[in-house]
């Protein structure tokens with residue numbers, strides 16, 4: 001993990017509030033994201049995680065600072081930064097396969113290549129049986145898989161995910177987390193994920209960016225280096241590693257301190 | 263009388279209790295049987311003046327003669343044509359405008375103040391001026407129908423388009439879609455089922471304006487036939503006209519419902 005893909009430099013964002021005051025959501029946050037790594041933004045709610053992710057996606061503009069992708073400052077949303085939201089975003093009028101093809105279609109990928117790639121990513125998320133089904137027939141977890149496949153098939157340089165599993169039940173949630181390990185390992189994707197689930201953060205992250213709230217500031221960058229370089233898919237095995245519990249307790253303490261500050 | 267626990271409220275009226283298809287069919291037929299029964303009874307017993315309220319069987323006979331001998335079908339056809347032409351024109355204008363207003367706030371702030379103001383003007387208040395502008399042909403009738411629904415239709419479509427979830431739009435943008443693709447390939451298909459539903463509601467309203475137009479300012483069509491009948495105290499023809507208007511409204515509504523099912527099969531699949 002050498003090359004830096006994304007530089008987040010002294011990023012600040014304030015929102016105008018009714019009454020003319022400004023609410024500082026993010027203040028002077030800097031970190032880097034390496035090519036092929038999984039970076040998790042963790043922190044209590046209101047710490048500006050979503051705001052940072054949305055600035056990286058180009059859906060929000062920063063008040064100060066910069067986000068550079070391979071050195072180029074980003075300007076507006078683009079296909080190089082695909083986003084998966086917590087809310088379902090399946091295009092209900094298209095069957096699963098066509099949902100996954102959507103990005104490629106609007107970007108002019110020829111029909112044959114499009115279908116092949118879509119089939120491959122639908123398979124990656126385990127939905128081959130449902131490729132012709134409409135999303136309304138799918139469960140919540142399956143719809144999130146469609147969203148992930150649709151974003152990955154569009155070949156973004158970074159996959160941005162804002163609490164993608166927040167609405168799922170516990171079992172589906174860890175299955176999806178293990179799926180993310182597969183994706184990180186097999187597709188080599190660079191992933192930035194927002195969560196407030198400590199276990200999820202430690203399990204998936206190569207780097208945890210811990211933010212404190214009101215205003216959202218960088219508190220600590222944590223590298224869970226108790227994990228081996230080779231990604232482990234099985235969640236229990238990661239939970240069993242010496243070092244997991246210690247890190248989990250450390251982060252829980254940080255969370256509690258944040259809670260006590262307000 | 264020992265009743266099992268929980269059966270205390272087990273009468274006919276239980277909140278949100280499902281009803282069997284049989285019960286609902288019997289109920290639907292039943293209410294009409296009662297209606298025609300009371301009507302017939304009122305005639306038989308001499309409670310009503312038969313000139314003002316003819317018995318139902320006479321109305322049905324008149325309905326038959328109207329079609330079979332008096333060329334009523336051409337009136338019906340003219341009325342249907344007016345509704346369809348005016349409604350199609352309204353849709354052609356309202357769908358693009360409504361979607362554009364719902365998608366682009368910059369367009370909304372221009373058109374919204376204009377459209378909302380017109381909505382509060384009852385369309386029939388334009389009849390005198392429409393007659394002066396367009397004479398007595400088809401144009402003033404079509405214009406009234408058009409004016410009667412267009413502003414409501416635009417507002418409904420704009421509102422539905424504004425309800426398209428932000429995440430869907432942002433998903434499109436982060437997949438690399440531009441403005442045009444986002445509106446035409448994501449927002450439009452997302453809002454289309456609601457647009458068709460809005461059309462269905464507004465078509466019913468078009469029928470209302472049709473009858474007004476034909477009663478006030480026409481010599482052809484179902485409404486005009488009813489006004490002619492009034493002059494000769496032919497209440498049976500008036501009632502027959504009402505039945506035909508009701509039946510046509512029902513047929514068009516069912517056609518729209520069928521179209522909705524046909525166009526949006528994915529909505530039925532949800533469990």
Ligand SMILES: Nc1ncnc2c1ncn2[C@@H]1O[C@H](COP(=O)(O)OP(=O)(O)O)[C@@H](O)[C@H]1O
Nearest residue numbers: 015023024025044045046047048049050051052
């Ligand atoms: N569009 C917005 N307008 C005004 N305030 C906002 C907006 N988006 C976020 N905020 C505020 O910024 C702060 C950080 O929000 P957010 O980034 O959503 O935090 P997180 O995702 O960590 O919970 C919160 O106080 C939130 O209320």
Ligand SMILES: [Mg+2]
Nearest residue numbers: 049050051194
């Ligand atoms: Mg958030």
